[in-house]
Amino acid sequence: xxxxxxxxxxxxxxDVLAVDQLDLTIPSGELFGFIGPNGAGKTTTIxxxxxxxxxxxxxxxxxxxxxxxxxxxAKRMIGxxxxxxxxxxxxxxxxxxxxxxxxYDVSEADFRTRLDYYLDLFDLKDAAASQIRSYSKGxxxxxxxIGALIHDPKVFILDEPMMGLDPKSSYLLKEEMKRxxxxxxxxxxxxxxxxxxxxxxxxxxxxxxxxLAAEGTLEELRNREKAESxxxxxxxxxxxGEGENE
Amino acid sequence: MKALxxxxxxxxxxxxxxxxxxxxxQNEKKSTGFRRLIGIIILLLMLAGMAIFLEFKxxxxxxxxxxxxxxxxxxxxxxxxxTLFFGLFQCLSTFYFAKDTAQYAALPISGRTLYAARAIQxxxxxxxxxxxxxxxxxxxxxxxxxxxxLFLLRVILVALLAPVLPLSIGALLSALLASFSGLWRHRDxxxxxxxxxxxxxxxxxxxxxxxxxxxxxxxxxxxxRFLTGRMDMIDMITGAFxxxxxxxxxxxxxxxxxxxxxxxxxxxxxxxxxxxxxHYIEAALRAEEHPVTHHKGSLSKTAFRRHRPVVSxxxxxxxxILRSPTYLVNEIMGTIFLPVIMTVGMGFGFASNFDGDLxxxxxxxxxxxxxxxxxxxxxxxxxxFMAGMNSVASTSVSREGRHHGIYRNLPVRxxxxxxxxxxxxxxxxxxxxxxxxxxGMIALxxxxxxxxxxxxxxxxxxxxxxxxxxIIDVSRPRFHWNTEQEAMxxxxxxxxxxxxGMLIIGLLGFLTYGLFAWGMSEKGYIAVITLLLVILSAxxxxxxxxxxxxxxxxxxx
Ligand SMILES: Nc1ncnc2c1ncn2[C@@H]1O[C@H](COP(=O)(O)OP(=O)(O)OP(=O)(O)O)[C@@H](O)[C@H]1O
Ligand SMILES: [Mg+2]
Numbered sequence: 149x150x151x152x153x154x155x156x157x158x159x160x161x162x163d164v165l166a167v168d169q170l171d172l173t174i175p176s177g178e179l180f181g182f183i184g185p186n187g188a189g190k191t192t193t194i195x196x197x198x199x200x201x202x203x204x205x206x207x208x209x210x211x212x213x214x215x216x217x218x219x220x221x222a223k224r225m226i227g228x229x230x231x232x233x234x235x236x237x238x239x240x241x242x243x244x245x246x247x248x249x250x251x252y253d254v255s256e257a258d259f260r261t262r263l264d265y266y267l268d269l270f271d272l273k274d275a276a277a278s279q280i281r282s283y284s285k286g287x288x289x290x291x292x293x294i295g296a297l298i299h300d301p302k303v304f305i306l307d308e309p310m311m312g313l314d315p316k317s318s319y320l321l322k323e324e325m326k327r328x329x330x331x332x333x334x335x336x337x338x339x340x341x342x343x344x345x346x347x348x349x350x351x352x353x354x355x356x357x358x359x360l361a362a363e364g365t366l367e368e369l370r371n372r373e374k375a376e377s378x379x380x381x382x383x384x385x386x387x388x389g390e391g392e393n394e
Numbered sequence: 395m396k397a398l399x400x401x402x403x404x405x406x407x408x409x410x411x412x413x414x415x416x417x418x419x420q421n422e423k424k425s426t427g428f429r430r431l432i433g434i435i436i437l438l439l440m441l442a443g444m445a446i447f448l449e450f451k452x453x454x455x456x457x458x459x460x461x462x463x464x465x466x467x468x469x470x471x472x473x474x475x476x477t478l479f480f481g482l483f484q485c486l487s488t489f490y491f492a493k494d495t496a497q498y499a500a501l502p503i504s505g506r507t508l509y510a511a512r513a514i515q516x517x518x519x520x521x522x523x524x525x526x527x528x529x530x531x532x533x534x535x536x537x538x539x540x541x542x543x544l545f546l547l548r549v550i551l552v553a554l555l556a557p558v559l560p561l562s563i564g565a566l567l568s569a570l571l572a573s574f575s576g577l578w579r580h581r582d583x584x585x586x587x588x589x590x591x592x593x594x595x596x597x598x599x600x601x602x603x604x605x606x607x608x609x610x611x612x613x614x615x616x617x618x619r620f621l622t623g624r625m626d627m628i629d630m631i632t633g634a635f636x637x638x639x640x641x642x643x644x645x646x647x648x649x650x651x652x653x654x655x656x657x658x659x660x661x662x663x664x665x666x667x668x669x670x671x672x673h674y675i676e677a678a679l680r681a682e683e684h685p686v687t688h689h690k691g692s693l694s695k696t697a698f699r700r701h702r703p704v705v706s707x708x709x710x711x712x713x714x715i716l717r718s719p720t721y722l723v724n725e726i727m728g729t730i731f732l733p734v735i736m737t738v739g740m741g742f743g744f745a746s747n748f749d750g751d752l753x754x755x756x757x758x759x760x761x762x763x764x765x766x767x768x769x770x771x772x773x774x775x776x777x778x779f780m781a782g783m784n785s786v787a788s789t790s791v792s793r794e795g796r797h798h799g800i801y802r803n804l805p806v807r808x809x810x811x812x813x814x815x816x817x818x819x820x821x822x823x824x825x826x827x828x829x830x831x832x833x834g835m836i837a838l839x840x841x842x843x844x845x846x847x848x849x850x851x852x853x854x855x856x857x858x859x860x861x862x863x864x865i866i867d868v869s870r871p872r873f874h875w876n877t878e879q880e881a882m883x884x885x886x887x888x889x890x891x892x893x894x895g896m897l898i899i900g901l902l903g904f905l906t907y908g909l910f911a912w913g914m915s916e917k918g919y920i921a922v923i924t925l926l927l928v929i930l931s932a933x934x935x936x937x938x939x940x941x942x943x944x945x946x947x948x949x950x951x
Contacts, residue, residue: 159684219502220502230497234493234496235497236408239404250397
């Protein structure tokens, strides 16, 4: 379970809030989509949730554990795929994954079975022994994804995970997200691909200027906004009244 | 503890692969590896050779005076001071400006663990300097005065521990600077000003430490006391900072002081790591937050002005340097600070040694028959020896790093890019030389001509240095770096450029000797040297414009 509690962030002593009093509860077993225009604050929210950024005010809780007060324990439950996937480049794929696994205390047996499973799944068996700096963008993205799943996290967090993936990998990743969800894990991801959000998510939140614009199941959003597709809802909620809070 | 070991081994592995000449991606030829290896070996030999030569000379002189033990004090002193000097930037950039902090931050690693791992990394990379300084001299001393296994043990112990104390100071200062600048909006500017101030303080401290030794030569009474053996020279040299004295005495066989040195050193390291690693990750990640400025419609008119490509490229290079504390401080240090301090220091030196009749004294030293050429040549050599450390030019291609692709993609000739890079470095040389010249002319107006000639020659020589730097950096760029410090300071290309610059100066020195021995007139000599420098810079310029730019246009990032 993930809880955002009055979460706010302003970067570098500026008075502009990148995330503004975000309140949101995501129960376990949910596949939760987080959408919003560029610069809305999605990455910022995710970075605070994973403990990379310190909130200006408010807090996030993973299964009731505060990321601010108890970061180590909270981080242990998280698997995180960053956007852009900037990885250490002079290590091989295997070395990278073993390093990540070490940080989470994964036993050798577990590591082997999961590694086999995921390398097979994402078709990275051949590349795993060469250095990450020789990888393509999609290969890095997949390596980062495996790194996030290697310790079997309770909460799986992805920032624009489909970016750079080929259709097959993208399909496989979506299936994996569903599988994690069916195992009772919480999956939280941001995306710009509305079709994916529409098909995949059990719940969706739309964020704009760092504030929550809407939240609910697709059905609820449809009824509330009286629109058919998620695209219409998105444009409705984020498009009009551009100047209202400038 | 386990996490610490793992992080360390990961870092080591990456570092070693970075240094390993045979570590390559599939598309590199094998021969490049061999060439690189040979290059590195030659470079190391040259550096070690220089250190050994210098220490050998000093030792020789000291043996004559029967004061050979003094070398112990000198090398420990040198090792600690140079570590303090370089260590500050190393700490600042490794601890607070590393690009991989966010990757670690998402993992369940405590700030303390990460800090400790990085501290060890900093220590290991600075250790080499201390070993390079302390080991050869001690071995030379042993060769001269007889082998002693206990002495060797002590030497190794001291060489390994010598960098710790200065690095602790550097770490503490950089932590203070980082947390202080974190309180402000214009963090980068404050970091920059802060590090320049710290460097200045260091220079002053070094200078006053140097004065301690200088005093001995000045003060006949001290000299007498010293020669009659009533005073310990090591105390004299190291009096300013007790740990150096403990280390020197420890090397000399005083186990008690050696133990004291070890304890103080280790305690300082433990204390600093404990202090600075509190809330470390938050502090380190602050470098990734940038102040947001909202200027609606208030963009200045200049933002829209159109420029020629070379001007635009140049201003981009300058922005990069001026906005990065690491780059700017490194560059200002080498190219502007050192030559200026040297000339100013020399000026003061003269002034204090010959109070009152300075001019007469200088006249006497220079003598009527030497004229302006020789002093100008010596001054040029000194200025260029230091200004030759133009790290902007000699790392300009490596600094492109991951963004090299953007440059390659521009519809601009390679030569245009290279000239822009050249200018961005040369501007700093010009500033340095201008300051030296102006200060010199004001302080010693009688020697205006000497300074004018020095300025001319230095300008030519630095031009040559900058072009050579770019040619070397294009031929072996290093795009994979993690901190700006790595991109700039730990770039072999820069050292290589410096060495070639010194080689040229050395050759010109021989030529000077030859020409005068051959009976050439002063005017003739000035003409020959100037002509040579002009021809050399023109040739190198043409080479860079045609050959190097072709090569630049086909580097694979
Ligand atoms: N490192 C940073 N320093 C300062 N401000 C930042 C930084 N990163 C993001 N911001 C600001 O925070 C706000 C939210 O950015 P964020 O990256 O969270 O958006 P996003 O929703 O992820 O956008 P996108 O869809 O483009 O990825 C933006 O206004 C941006 O300008
Ligand atoms: Mg984003």
